[in-house]
Amino acid sequence: xxxxxxxxxxxxxxxxxxxxxxxxxxxxxxxxxxxxxxxxxxxxxxxxxxxxxxxxxxxxxxxxxxxxxxxxxxxxxxxxxxxxxxxxxxxxxxxxxxxxxxxxxxxxxxxxxxxxxxxxxxxxxxxxxxxxxxxxxxxxxxxxxxxxxxxxxxxxxxxxxxxxxxxxxxxxxxxxxxxxxxxxxxxxxxxxxxxxxxxxxxxxxxxxxxxxxxxxxxxxxxxxxxxxxxxxxxxxxxxxxxxxxxxxxxxxxxxxxxxxxxxxxxxxxxxxxxxxxxxxxxxxxxxxxxxxxxxxxxxxxxxxxxxxxxxxxxxxxxxxxxxxxxxxxxxxxx
Numbered sequence: 129x130x131x132x133x134x135x136x137x138x139x140x141x142x143x144x145x146x147x148x149x150x151x152x153x154x155x156x157x158x159x160x161x162x163x164x165x166x167x168x169x170x171x172x173x174x175x176x177x178x179x180x181x182x183x184x185x186x187x188x189x190x191x192x193x194x195x196x197x198x199x200x201x202x203x204x205x206x207x208x209x210x211x212x213x214x215x216x217x218x219x220x221x222x223x224x225x226x227x228x229x230x231x232x233x234x235x236x237x238x239x240x241x242x243x244x245x246x247x248x249x250x251x252x253x254x255x256x257x258x259x260x261x262x263x264x265x266x267x268x269x270x271x272x273x274x275x276x277x278x279x280x281x282x283x284x285x286x287x288x289x290x291x292x293x294x295x296x297x298x299x300x301x302x303x304x305x306x307x308x309x310x311x312x313x314x315x316x317x318x319x320x321x322x323x324x325x326x327x328x329x330x331x332x333x334x335x336x337x338x339x340x341x342x343x344x345x346x347x348x349x350x351x352x353x354x355x356x357x358x359x360x361x362x363x364x365x366x367x368x369x370x371x372x373x374x375x376x377x378x379x380x381x382x383x384x385x386x387x388x389x390x391x392x393x394x395x396x397x398x399x400x401x402x403x404x405x406x407x408x409x410x411x412x413x414x415x416x417x418x419x420x421x422x423x424x425x426x427x428x429x430x431x432x433x434x435x436x437x438x439x440x441x442x443x444x445x446x447x448x449x450x451x452x453x454x455x456x457x458x459x460x461x462x
Contacts (some may be wrong), residue, residue, distance in 0.1 A: 240354015
C-alpha cells in the first residue's frame with residue numbers, strides 16, 4: 129500500500145508542470161485574499177482580454193525558442209502590422225474586417241520569413257539578427273505611420289469587432305487565442321514538422337544525420353512566429369482602438385517570460401503548449417493583481433521578475449527530481 133502511495137506521489141510531483149501549477153495555485157489563493165474583486169467574471173474576462181496579445185506572441189516565440197533561437201523583433205512586427213492595417217483601414221473603411229486580419233498575418237509572414245532567411249540560410253546568430261530587424265521593422269512602422277496616431281473615432285466597427293466583439297459571451301480576441309493554442313498543440317505534438325522543430329533544438333548534428341533540413345525548419349519557425357506577431361498587431365489595434373508606431377515596446381520580453389515561465393527551455397529542444405498556457409494565465413494574474421494594489425504598480429517589473437525566477441527554480445527542482453526518479457527506475461543511480 130505504501131509503495132503504491134509513493135508511486136502515486138512520485139507521479140504527481142514528477143509532472144513537468146507540477147512546480148508551475150503549485151506556484152500558480154499559491155498566487156491565486158493570495159490574490160483571492162487580498163483582492164477578491166478580481167475574481168468576478170467581468171474582471172477575469174477583461175484580464176484575459178488585455179493580455180491576449182501576449183499569448184499569441186508567446187506561442188510564436190515558443191516555436192523559435194524550441195529550435196534554439198530567439199526572436200527579439202516580434203514587438204516591432206506587431207507595430208508594423210498594426211500601423212499598416214490601421215492606416216489602410218482608415219482610407220478604405222468599407223472593406224470587411226477579415227481582410228485586415230489576413231493583411232496583418234501577411235505582413236507578419238514577410239517579417240518572419242526575412243528573419244528565417246537570414247538566420248536559417250545565412251546562418252546569422254538569432255539574437256543579433258533579430259536585434260537588427262527589431263530596429264528595421266520599428267523604423268518601417270514609423271515611416272508608414274508618418275509619426276501619426278490613430279484614435280478610437282477613426283476605427284470602423286467591422287474592424288474593432290474582430291477583437292472587442294463577443295461570441296457566446298467571450299471576446300473575439302480570446303477565441304483567436306484559443307484557436308491558436310489548439311492549432312499549436314496539434315502542430316507541435318502530432319505533425320512531422322513539429323517533431324523536426326524539437327529535433328533541431330535537441331541536437332542539430334543528430335537532426336542533420338536524420339536528414340532534417342535545419343535551414344528549412346528554422347525558416348518555418350520564424351515565419352510562424354512572424355505570422356502570429358502580425359496577427360497580434362491587427363488585434364492589438366482592434367482591441368484598444370488606438371495605433372501608433374511605438375506600440376508594443378517591450379512585448380518581446382513578456383513573450384519570452386511567458387515561455388520560460390511555462391517550462392520552455394531557453395537552450396531549445398523542450399517546451400509544450402500546456403506549459404505556455406499556464407505561463408500565460410499566471411502572467412495575466414500577476415499583471416492584473418499588481419495593477420489593483422495601490423503603490424505596487426511601480427514595482428510591477430521587479431515583482432514579475434522575482435516571481436519568474438522563483439517559478440523557474442521550482443520547475444528546475446521538479447525536473448531534476450523527475451530525472452532522478454527515472455534513473456532510479458532504470459537502476460542507473462549510484
